[in-house]
Amino acid sequence: xxxxxxxxxxxxxxxxxxxxxxxxxxxxxxxxxxxxxxxxxxxxxxxxxxxxxxxxxxxxxxxxxxxxxxxxxxxxxxxxxxxxxxxxxxxxxxxxxxxxxxxxxxxxxxxx
Numbered sequence: 001x002x003x004x005x006x007x008x009x010x011x012x013x014x015x016x017x018x019x020x021x022x023x024x025x026x027x028x029x030x031x032x033x034x035x036x037x038x039x040x041x042x043x044x045x046x047x048x049x050x051x052x053x054x055x056x057x058x059x060x061x062x063x064x065x066x067x068x069x070x071x072x073x074x075x076x077x078x079x080x081x082x083x084x085x086x087x088x089x090x091x092x093x094x095x096x097x098x099x100x101x102x103x104x105x106x107x108x109x110x111x112x
Contacts, residue, residue: 014072015088015111016040017101018047023059026050028079034059035081041108044071047084055095068099068111 018038026033032054039046049069053062070086077083089096 011112012072013070015068016044016071016107017066017068017105017109017111018044018085018107020062020065020067021046023062025059026079026081028081030079033078034062036062036087038067038069038085038087039107040069040071040085041106043108047071048081049083049085049087050078050081051087051089051096051098052094053087053089053096053098056097065098066100066104066107068101 018040020036021039022037024035026035029050029052031052033050033052034054034057035048035050037046037048047069068088070088073086075082075084088099090099
């Protein structure tokens, strides 16, 4: 079975840089998570998501952090919350390390 991804398929995934502008607890989630508002700049705007990143991060340290997320997935209902993007991270069991640029870049910049 060939699992190779075609270049045209990869190009359809719209990954962007954004800045977390707020983080709050999400007690309704099945697994511990935060609700995040992420600013992707004028062209995309602010999107919300939930992220199971409570093992490695505190809410306060997330605000102002630039992150990378997929912004063209369909919205997804998670408990009583509608997620509008997918925060990307490296997953090691239940610990997730958020992907982020190592230098500041403009919000909305495309990852390619």
